[in-house]
Amino acid sequence: MASIRDLTEYVIQADIEKVKETTAALLAAGEDPLRLINEGLIPGINEVGERxxxxxxxxxxxxxxxxxxxxGVDLAKEKIEGVDIPTVGTVVIGTVAGDLHDIGKNLVSMMLDSSGFNVVDLGVDVPADKFVAAVKEHKASIVGLSALLTTTMPAMKEVIDALKESNLRDQVKVVIGGAPVTQAYADEIGADGYAPDAAIAVELCKKIA
Amino acid sequence: MEYASKHGDGIAFRTLTLQQLKDIHSASCRILDEVGVVVHHDEAVDLLKKGGAYIDSNGRTHIPEALIKRALHSAPSRITLYNRLGEPVIWMEKSNVHFGAGSDTLVYLDPFTGERRDWTTEEVAAAIRVVDALPQLDFVMSMGLLSDVDKRMINRIQYALMLKNSVKPQVVIAEDAPTVADITEMAAAAVGGREKLKNMPHFVLYCEPTSPLQLPFESVDKLLYAAENKIPVNFACGAVEGASTPVTVAGTVAQANAEALCGLVLHQLKNPGAPFLYGFGGSPLDMRTMVACYAVPEVLLLQGCVCDLSRFYSLPSWGYAGCSSSKDFDEQAITEATMFTVMGALQGCNLMHDVFYIESGRTGSLELLVLMDEVISRARHILKGVNTTPEYLAVEAVKRVGPGGNYMGDAHTAKHFREKWQPSLSDFSSYSSWEAAGSKSMRERIRERLRSIMEEHKPVPLAPEVEEKIDAVIKQAEDRLGIKL
Structure with missing residues (x-):
């Protein structure tokens, strides 16, 4: 019979089938689902983060x-309906209006997700009012804006302005990124942070969340 | 297939076998047929549909191979580019190689102080004049993003600067079709009218899909405008291997080729016979740092595939040279840029850009540009290959000099020694003469050359009335966009 410690190892090895199999077996044997998550699955991803x-x-x-x-978490969650699984924070993220580029944004999105954030990804070509609506709906604490084109960078400022108009600006931190974006531009439009790459974006969000 | 060397079968660098070329073509056709593309442009979707493409219920456009064959048949296999004076200077076909600078770097690395800062209009103008002066650079690009003009005007003002500061042909980036229209207007003023420009192209337009497999409105709009106006154009994805394309070289080539062919199909449906430039590039994602890297060995292999495919398709080729992922003009920059330049030359890439890029395109180094001018000259000499005619086999000279003689005093030496490669920067003097001349390092010699070009080089000026016309195009665009100065 596999143990909780094996679960950690399977997460590190990224063996989805073994994680599912072991989680199901341990749950069937009466193991506490929260303990599986906290002592089996999460230590695995933490170790991966260290490596x-x-x-x-x-x-x-x-x-x-x-x-x-x-x-594994999904299987365990089925057994603990109604209990909130804690997250680091909620991030609303998207590529601003007029821009279809999403490789960098998707990367940040996936890495935030892997780091325990609740990520609401609005996709590409997202108008300012959609960001505002999502912040309200999901009670987000961080808004991530992406642009690859110099011509769509001004749309980042439009989102910040829209957040101000809706009196939401004080509730959220705005972080921006994308190839032509700079710290100077972040300062210019009054963003709270700028990240030159996905790993720094995650660090930044952890810091300000 | 034809290769670079001018003599015999000579020097050739082949990356793919004929069977591999067919396998890649087949994979790309399968991608366009089975996966399809998303086209964000109504006229383009309509053109493709009428041409025989299938639009599925999710809005994806699936392109059958027959459409690709037709496009490859109607597209020209060669393009000549003319300089501002109307002289033919670039012949994109076979394995001819041409080199040029890059566009839109964010940071200017001051060659004299080492300071990194945003580009100003004056610095971009000066950098273009350097490209104009360097004999091995065949075309200009916009060098840097202008930090001191309205963002919406950057591409137009960059183009005016290129026309005013160089006679060389250009490769142009433009944010949308109206910008291309203004650029076309300025070019027409410089070369003597729209009709002349249409038949004697002075610039190439750079368009790109958004990988994977999306055709954004602006790119398609520009592509169709270029087709209509016979402006040579590419549809070149900048692959980020492992993110926007598969992580393998073959997978990236298969997808990027599908995207380029999709652009070609659309382009030829709009105007059969309009000039199209085939190619794409890559910058694989470094999975440790998440930085997209230029000039790594996989990218050189990818360019080998591009060049072999272009000859397989009989289309002119587009690629890269002289660029680096290094943060400074240092040993890494020189290693990567030199490898790319020499490989690109051997691969026979028709139009190679980005010579002077460091930091994977974020920063521009004029020192690297000047050094690459000499590297290109060395590479071009290699491409001449070895002449093995009797005069060059020199048996008669060997007879004359005989055992124990000296060729120094022979007529054959006097006749041919000037054909040997000569450096513009490298130093071949003895240690003592080098020391006596100040022990100058390559870097110091590069800076001296740069300084003298910047102080002395005067590009052939535009006629005053042409300058006025160009300035008027800029002024009208500012008025149209509601920009107050």
Whole structure:
């Protein structure tokens, strides 16, 4: 019979099937679902995070591990209907109006998700009012804006203005990113932070969440 | 297939076999047929539909191979580009190689102080004049993003700067079709009218899909405008391997080729026979740092695939050279930029851009540009190959000099020694002469050359009435966009 410790190892190995199998077996044997999550699955992704920092594991491996952890968490959650699973914070993220580029945004989105954030990804070409509505609906604490084109960068400011108009600006931190975006531009439009890459974006969100 | 060397079968660098080329073509056709693309442009969807494409219930456009064959048949296999004076200077076909700078870097690395800062209009103008002066650089691009003008005017003002500061042809980035229309207007003023420009193109337009497999409105709009006006145009994805394209070289080539062919199909449906430039590039995601890297070995292999495919399709080729992912003009920059330049030359890429890029395109280094001018000259000399005619086999000279003689005093030496490659920067003097001349490092010599170009080089000026016309186009665009100065 596999143990909770095996679950941790399977998350590190990103073996989705083994995680599912073991989680199901432990649950069937009467194991506490919250204990499975907190002592089996999450230590796995934490270890992956450590190995990533040390340069032993890379992002694709981290993402596969996150998927494996999720598969286990989903099974465990079925047994604890109604109990809130704590998250680090809620982030509303999207590529601003007029821009279809989403590789960088998706990467940030996936890495935030893997780091325990509740991520609401609005996709691409997102108008300012949609960001505002999502912040209200999901009670987000962070708004992430992405743009790859110099011509769509001004749309980032429009989102900040719209948040101000809706009296939401004080409730959320706005972080921006994208190839042509700079710290100077973040300062210029009054964003709370700028991240030059996905790993820094996650660090930044953890810091300000 | 034809390769670079001018002599015999000579020097050739082949990346793919004929079977591999067919396998890639087949994979790309399967992608366009089975996966399809998303086209954000109504006229384009209509053109594709009428041409025989299938639009599924999710709005994806599936392109059958027959459409691709037709497009490959009607597209020209060669394009000539003319300089501002109307002289043909770039011949994109076979394995001819041409080099040029890059566009829109964010940071200017001051070659004299080492300071990193935003580009100003004056610095971009000066950088374009440097490209104009360097003999091995064949075309200009916009160098840097202007930090001191209204964002909506950047591409137009960059183009005016290119026309005013160089006679060389350009490769142009534009945010949308109206910007291309203004650029076309300025080019027509410079070369002597729209009709002349249409038949003797002075610039190439750079368009790109948004990978994976999306055709955004602006790109398609520009592509169709270019087709209509016979402006040479590419549809070149900048693959980020492992993110926007598959992580493998072959997978990236299969998808990027599908995207380029999709652009070609649309382009040829709009105006059969209009000039199209085939190619794409890549910057694989470093999975440790999440930074997209330029000039790594996989990218050089990818460019080998592009060049072999372009000859397989009989289309002119577009690619990269002389660029680096290094943060400074340092040993890494020189290693990567030199490898890319030499490989690109051997691969026979018709139009290679981004010479002077460091930090994977975020920063521009004029020092690297000047050094690459000499590297290109070395590479071009290699491409000449080896002449093995009797005069060059020199048996008669060997007879004359005989055992124990010296070729220094022979007529054959006097006749041919000037054909040897000569450096513009490298130093071949003895240690003592080098020391006596100040022990100048390559870097110091590069800066001296840059300084003298910046102080002395005067590009062939535009006629005053042409300058007025160009300024009027800029002024009208500002009025149209409601920009107050």
């Amino acid at each position: 990533f920092k040390e340069g032993i594991m890379f992002v694709p491996e981290m993402m596969m591990s996150a998927q494996a952890m999720k598969a």
